[in-house]
Amino acid sequence: MFSNLIQNIIKYGEGYVVISLKRSNDCIVIIFQNAALNLRDEDAKHLFERFFTADRARTGKSIGIGLAITKQLVEQMGHEISVELVEGNLSIIIKWKCLKYITE
Structure with missing residues (x-):
């Protein structure tokens, strides 16, 4: 991932x-952030969809499954992943729920 x-x-x-x-409350939060000045808000909403690529001309070799697989794996493990685009800054945020151990 x-x-x-x-x-x-x-x-x-x-x-x-x-x-x-x-660390945020009962979660560990990892944020991957970079400038994405050419990414549109509408595109950011679809980044986790299988076969979606923001490369409109399809000039790259991406088939658009990497982020969809990442999202599926994170969610299958019971955690959360989201995307934010604010003023040309893209953030992919993963919230890992902390395990609670019972000590007796």
């Missing part, structure tokens, strides 16, 4: 890259 997200940043990102890790 991480390899796919990092490869996408390298291939499609523009400029800076930020990968952050933080």
Whole structure:
């Protein structure tokens, strides 16, 4: 999953890259962020759909399944993944639920 997200940043990102890790309540949150000045809001909503690619001219070799597989794997493990596009900055956010151990 991480390899796919990092490869996408390298291939499609523009400029800076930020990968952050933080704890938020009962989750560990990883954010993959990069500039995506040419990405439209409508495209961002579909990034996790199988066979969707924002490459309108289909000039790249991407078939658009990497992010769909990543989303499916994250959700099958019981966690959450989402995408945000704010002022040309794309963020893919994974919220990993922390396991709670019973100690007695």
